[in-house]
Amino acid sequence: MDFLLSEQHQMIRNTARELASLEIAPRASNTDEYAQFPWDSLQALAQSGMMGVLLPTTYGGSGADLLSFAIMSEEIAKACANTALIFVTHVAASQGILLGARDSIKDRVLPLLAKGQKLAAFVATEPDSGANVLAIQASAKDAGDAYVVNGSKIFITSAEEAEFYVTVVRTGTTPGPSSLSALLIEKETAGLDTGRRFLRLGMNGTSSGELLFSDCRVPKSNLLGQEGGYMPVGLAMAGTGMVGMAAIALGLAQASLDLSIDYAKSRVVAGQPLGNYQALRFLIGEMSVMVEAIRNTVYGSAVSLAAPSPGWPLAALRAKLFATESALQVIDKALQLHGGTGYTKELPLERYYRDARGLTLHLSPTEVIKDTLGLILLGMMPS
Ligand SMILES: Cc1cc2nc3c(=O)[nH]c(=O)nc-3n(C[C@H](O)[C@H](O)[C@H](O)COP(=O)(O)OP(=O)(O)OC[C@H]3O[C@@H](n4cnc5c(N)ncnc54)[C@H](O)[C@@H]3O)c2cc1C
Numbered sequence: 125m126d127f128l129l130s131e132q133h134q135m136i137r138n139t140a141r142e143l144a145s146l147e148i149a150p151r152a153s154n155t156d157e158y159a160q161f162p163w164d165s166l167q168a169l170a171q172s173g174m175m176g177v178l179l180p181t182t183y184g185g186s187g188a189d190l191l192s193f194a195i196m197s198e199e200i201a202k203a204c205a206n207t208a209l210i211f212v213t214h215v216a217a218s219q220g221i222l223l224g225a226r227d228s229i230k231d232r233v234l235p236l237l238a239k240g241q242k243l244a245a246f247v248a249t250e251p252d253s254g255a256n257v258l259a260i261q262a263s264a265k266d267a268g269d270a271y272v273v274n275g276s277k278i279f280i281t282s283a284e285e286a287e288f289y290v291t292v293v294r295t296g297t298t299p300g301p302s303s304l305s306a307l308l309i310e311k312e313t314a315g316l317d318t319g320r321r322f323l324r325l326g327m328n329g330t331s332s333g334e335l336l337f338s339d340c341r342v343p344k345s346n347l348l349g350q351e352g353g354y355m356p357v358g359l360a361m362a363g364t365g366m367v368g369m370a371a372i373a374l375g376l377a378q379a380s381l382d383l384s385i386d387y388a389k390s391r392v393v394a395g396q397p398l399g400n401y402q403a404l405r406f407l408i409g410e411m412s413v414m415v416e417a418i419r420n421t422v423y424g425s426a427v428s429l430a431a432p433s434p435g436w437p438l439a440a441l442r443a444k445l446f447a448t449e450s451a452l453q454v455i456d457k458a459l460q461l462h463g464g465t466g467y468t469k470e471l472p473l474e475r476y477y478r479d480a481r482g483l484t485l486h487l488s489p490t491e492v493i494k495d496t497l498g499l500i501l502l503g504m505m506p507s
Contacts, residue, residue: 133191140196143172144203152204155329156475161285162329165207169200170240178215178364179222183234190364194371194426198419201375205479206329208375210243212368213281216361217244220290224306224348224357233288233308245286246361247277247309247335255492257292257304257358262337264293264307271295271307271347273340276319279486283333284318287311291335292358295351300506304354308346315340326478356434363429363437365487370422370440370447373483376476377418377451380458381411383473387462398461407461411454418447418454436500445493448483455480 129137147168155162169175177193179185186192193215201208218237221244222230236242253259262275273293280289289309296303309316319334349357385408388399398404425443455477459466466473484490499505 129195133195136188136192137195137199139172140174140199141202143168143174144199148200148207149203152206153472153475155204155206156326156479157469159323159328159331161282161331162204162207162210163285165204166210166240166243169207169211175211175214175240176218176234176238179218179234179238183222183230184238185234186238189430190367190426191423191430193364194367194422197368197371198375198378198422201372202379204329205372205376205476206327208368208372209327209330210282212365212372213246214240214244214286216365216368217246217286217288217290219364220246220306220348220357220361221288221308223360224353225308226345229308229346237288242287243282243285244288244290245280245282246365247280247289247291248358249277249279251276251278255489257354258299258301260292260294260304262291262293264295264305264342266295267341270341270343273307273309273315273337273342275337277335277337279322279332280335281327281330281332281486283335284321284331289316289335290348290357290361292354301355302352304358305351306348306354306357307342308348309337309340309342310346313340313342325481326475327482359435359437362487363440366437366440366444367422367426367429369483369487370418370425370443373447373451373480374415374418374422376480377411377415377447377454380455380473380476381408381415383471384408384411384458384461387465391465404461407457411457414450414454418450421446436496436505438497438500441488441493441497444487445490445497448480449490451480452477452484 148165173186174196176185177188181187197208197212237244264271264273291307291309293307294303295305315338317336319336321333391398421443425439428439429437
């Protein structure tokens with residue numbers, strides 16, 4: 125099903141698909157195996173104008189909608205989930221700057237991000253805060269015309285390569301969200317250093333690392349939104365990021381189904397193609413239902429969040445939860461269908477599985493999303 129995609133969205137899908145298969149897919153295996161940051165793939169996205177997909181044309185972006193972004197993320201992920209995660213992070217962080225920065229910063233920074241000349245990162249997680257943003261300790265103390273930031277962040281996608289860090293800091297002393305602010309911190313700022321880089325189960329090309337702030341002086345003009353006003357900026361970024369993460373999961377699930385159909389036709393066991401076994405046709409049937417359900421949820425969330433609105437992006441929370449968990453099941457079925465071959469590095473399936481595994485952890489782990497949805501629906505979410 126084409127989800128009633130408009131001609132324009134179909135065109136975007138075809139362009140993204142062609143670019144991903146020609147320019148990104150051939151590099152995906154090396155990106156994973158050698159933990160190489162995929163600069164060439166990002167360059168290809170930049171040349172096609174995709175890095176500024178959601179930014180207004182006045183800043184050099186494409187001014188496209190969230191569905192276009194979801195379709196691009198899906199197609200890029202089918203080729204290389206590492207590139208897709210860096211892309212989604214960049215686009216979501218750029219949204220934070222668009223929403224919260226003052227005009228002089230937007231005029232200087234957004235054209236660089238729209239053209240993909242510089243990368244943006246989203247910087248929230250700390251060693252002791254985990255998934256709970258309210259536990260963030262990195263402090264930003266008022267020092268006249270600047271904030272002095274101290275603290276450390278961990279697991280940051282593009283930690284070493286980004287130039288603009290949308291960073292969550294504590295500006296107040298009370299426990300609630302009104303003590304949190306978002307700051308745009310630039311790479312060359314004195315007192316900011318990168319720390320360890322982590323090798324992980326998957327997503328190794330994304331350069332997951334630490335950021336260390338030691339008396340890092342950030343001009344007050346780099347505040348995004350109001351002091352104590354992290355939540356509106358953070359929720360907007362979360363909405364975009366979660367739709368993007370869900371779309372990456374969709375891309376990986378679709379790619380696994382595609383591989384499985386090809387394999388069931390071509391692999392002959394004891395004189396029979398695998399497709400002759402009803403048990404394996406069942407698997408393919410189940411996978412196809414799940415992939416379509418993921419696609420409908422992801423595209424539906426993108427359409428329903430098209431108009432920015434204050435508050436929790438419920439559709440994005442649901443899509444992220446459903447798509448990332450379901451994609452793992454689809455990829456697992458695909459591995460089963462491929463037997464021992466699926467478990468080897470001869471095929472990209474094992475990479476899909478490892479990359480997809482990180483999606484249920486990042487940007488609110490599954491359990492946190494479930495709890496958040498429950499709290500919102502019961503009217504128990506603290507404001
Ligand atoms: C691929 C990847 C990319 C990432 N990129 C970034 C990035 O760019 N920027 C960034 O800031 N962070 C990033 N992260 C970090 C990520 O957001 C955190 O890993 C996540 O928020 C969980 O924090 P934690 O790892 O400290 O887990 P912990 O907080 O230690 O939690 C461990 C587990 O406990 C459970 N849990 C925790 N809190 C609750 C709760 N309140 N209710 C119920 N269960 C709970 C969950 O199952 C969770 O998985 C990335 C992580 C991954 C895997």
